Every structure is written in structure tokens, then in C-alpha cells.
Amino acid sequence: MEKKKTIVVNMKVNGEDVSYEIEPHLSLLRALRNNYVYDVKCGCEEGDCGTCTVLVDGVPVKSCLTLAAACEGKEIWTDKGLGYNDRIAARLQKAFVECGSVQCGFCTPGFIVAGTAYLKNGGKADRHAIREAVSGNLCRCTGYNKIIDAIYVVAKEIEEGVLA
Numbered sequence: 251m252e253k254k255k256t257i258v259v260n261m262k263v264n265g266e267d268v269s270y271e272i273e274p275h276l277s278l279l280r281a282l283r284n285n286y287v288y289d290v291k292c293g294c295e296e297g298d299c300g301t302c303t304v305l306v307d308g309v310p311v312k313s314c315l316t317l318a319a320a321c322e323g324k325e326i327w328t329d330k331g332l333g334y335n336d337r338i339a340a341r342l343q344k345a346f347v348e349c350g351s352v353q354c355g356f357c358t359p360g361f362i363v364a365g366t367a368y369l370k371n372g373g374k375a376d377r378h379a380i381r382e383a384v385s386g387n388l389c390r391c392t393g394y395n396k397i398i399d400a401i402y403v404v405a406k407e408i409e410e411g412v413l414a
């Protein structure tokens with residue numbers, strides 16, 4: 251049987267240099283999960299749900315719609331990596347728990363990544379703007395208000411200088 255063509259993609263994932271051998275058409279989502287980065291969730295795989303959201307060079311993207319091959323030399327951060335390495339993301343994870351923003355939890359990693367990007371880019375404690383920022387993420391359980399609350403709480407702390 252003919253061996254499938256593969257390529258090697260070099261990236262930094264959650265601060266660590268990695269070289270993934272992948273088929274050229276593979277999405278970033280599949281490349282990450284094939285290499286045990288399981289906190290990136292696979293929902294619709296069609297760009298609708300946002301649970302696969304990761305940061306690529308600081309920008310939130312849907313990893314199911316991103317070719318892994320296009321990420322050569324780029325820096326990828328996921329919910330888990332951010333939580334261990336980024337103060338704002340770690341605070342946001344805690345705020346999700348405090349605000350009751352997690353039910354089944356399947357959408358949570360994507361919301362944390364999108365929310366972290368909002369907060370790190372100077373997003374204000376403005377519920378309307380927060381809703382816009384996470385409008386690409388779906389949640390089937392919470393009705394969204396508690397998710398917005400958590401991001402709002404952290405945005406407020408940043409504005410008040412409690413969280414630098």
C-alpha cells in the first residue's frame with residue numbers, strides 16, 4: 251500500500267517547540283489532538299461552535315478551520331497552556347468557576363481563549379462588547395449570561411488595577 255504523504259510542521263505549542271508530522275491537509279485542531287493536546291475540543295468541525303478556539307500568534311482562531319501547515323513557525327496557545335502561563339487567563343478560569351459559567355464544560359476552553367484574547371487586547375468591562383467578542387462561541391447549557399459575567403468581572407478587575 252502506498253504510504254500517505256506527510257510533512258513536518260514546526261510550531262511552538264503552549265511555550266514548547268514541537269515538530270508534528272502530519273498529512274498536508276490536516277487542520278490545526280486535528281494536529282493538536284493527534285499530539286495529545288486534548289483541551290482543544292472538537293465540536294462541529296465546521297467553524298460554527300468555537301469550542302476549538304486557540305490563539306495563533308495572539309489572535310483567536312477556530313483551529314478546525316485553520317490548516318496546521320499554515321502555522322509553521324507560529325506560536326499556539328490553548329486554554330490549558332494559557333491557564334498555566336498567563337495571569338489573566340488563570341484569573342478568567344477561576345472567574346468561570348466563581349460565576350457558575352461552567353455546566354457541561356464542553357464550550358469552556360473556547361470561551362476562555364476568546365475571553366482571554368479580549369481582555370489582553372484591552373477589552374473593557376462592557377457587556378455588549380464582551381458579547382461581541384465571544385459571539386463566535388456557542389454554549390448549549392448556560393444561556394451565556396454567566397459566561398459574560400465572568401469575563402466582565404475580570405475586565406473590571408483589570409480596569410480597577412486589581413489585576414495587572
Ligand code: FES
Pocket residue numbers: 291292293294295296297298299300301302303312313314315
Ligand atoms: S469545532 Fe471548530 S468551530 Fe466547532
Ligand code: FES
Pocket residue numbers: 351352353354355356357358388389390391392
Ligand atoms: S457549558 Fe455546556 S455547552 Fe457550554
